[in-house]
Amino acid sequence: MSAGPLPRNPGQPLDLEVVRGIRVNRSAAERRAATIPTRRTVKKQWQAAWLLKGIALMDLTTLSGDDTAGNVRRLCAKARHPLRDDLTRALGVESLGLTVGAVCVYHRWVETAVRALEGSGIPVAAVSTGFPAGLSPFAQRLEEIRASVAAGAREIDIVITRAHVLTGDWTALYDEVRAFREACGDAHLKAILATGELATLTNVARASWVAMQAGADFIKTSTGKEGVNATLPVSLVMVRQIRAYHAATGVHVGYKPAGGIRTAKQALDYLLLMKEELGGRWLHPDLFRFGASALLTDIERQLEHFVTGRYAAAHRHPMP
């Protein structure tokens, strides 16, 4: 990772005129997004390299009601050691010390994950604002962020109040994210917009912009619990807002698609989108993450296929 550290997004005063001026042409966004997976994608050793990149950019996630300390520890073991040794050797990438980008858990499991990842340098991300609906009392949501940070989370994935977007109350949304950002302190804030519940792409674009003005370090599509999660059209809209924000302020804001990204092919589509729309700088873990759980196994299978020439089985790879 040759890229140097970037300053955090300090945020900006809310400019309602700009927000209300944002419009998205859904047909055009869908048409552009539809061309991405249909192109000839990278193949052979280049594909393997991109897939390794995909692992480094992954927030390995478990956000289930039935999480236990045991499966969180197993996930952390997988995060430290995402690829089987024989494959790492065959690919000649032992020197990379490959790990995933972060481990993402509920507040309840932050301490467990921090302890399990000790010494690895892998940050723990917590979903800490009444995830996934974000409708618990405001003071409790702030308290949850502080508790997660105190427990050792270095990244906080917050959820916004969808009603603020759906009713066009941009000031309320701005104030909410701003308050979350202050509660985070030094921990990085990823703003989950729950795009599947925002009804229109214009809403997605406006919410992206407001979250960035309020100081979000990342904007993230989904909790993974909505009916519709990350899609390419939504991603296109969000990364275009990131581009516009960068053009206007010079600040780099990261992007995290989450939910429904299960296959290596989909992962490559997203990487391609980032490379084309924002450039190579946005392919580093400080500016791009996948929120995923099943994706890692599919990437392992594709890498094994690259190494052996035979199609691989999921059960021959350790569970994440």
Next chain:
Amino acid sequence: MVAATPVMEALPAIDRTPKLFIGGKQARPDAGYVRVIVDPKGRRLGEVGEGNRKDLRNAVEAARAAVGGWSRATAHLRAQILYYVAENLSARRDEFATRVRLMTGATAAAARAEVETSIDRLFTYGAWADKWDGAVHHVPIRGIAIAMPEAIGVVGVAAPDEAPLLGLISTIAPLIATGNAVVAIPSEPHPLAATDLYTIFESSDVPAGVVNLVTGAKDALATVLAAHDDVESVWYWGTAAGRAAVESASAGNLKRTWCHAGPVDWTAAPDARAFLREATHVKNIWVPYGE
């Protein structure tokens, strides 16, 4: 375009891409190529999709997704579904008999017999579904061992070239009855009866992914299935060379194979128990008794 045969001539003469049957859907072949199917006199009968290793990969993914639910479904339900397949095939017996006759050059009587036997065989294995019982064994301790036959999982089948309908039905029916998901390569020279079966499976409540049919070069495709780590077993009927290739490719992942070289008389009643044994593996549960 599909050549006019008595079966097809009622359809308007427009281009139709021949499809494969993957995950309960008719899927275009990945490479977009077709192979022309001719009758014994070299006259063009139609086309089928030229499946390749990516089509097989997709078919195995679909079978893998389906096999959990299918193997846990009650044997009674699997039996009902096989009966339904048999009934739907029975409703189209004349069409299938014509298809078999034109493809293979068999007499009308022989072609009709092949279809009738295929229907019988579906009923037979449907009936077997809830009768392929396990056993309770005596063991040399105080106690018993319960032996339960269970589905193997995803099974690849390279169907025989001869008896294009009956050979395919005879090999996949015992696998489906016992709860496996199947990726089958139909007869290479005569695959059109198999492609006609797509609509039978579609209308018979067979869950998507339980039966997948990939037409194309049989030996090459069978070798890909044998090398695939996510296929638990491969059944092969064909040549000695094809058999050797399958057995060799399966060695790297230690999968079960059941391979046969040379033609088989499929009209004769098969040893159903041999098929059902190969379609299952036995789980033994030891139950020691205390005092």
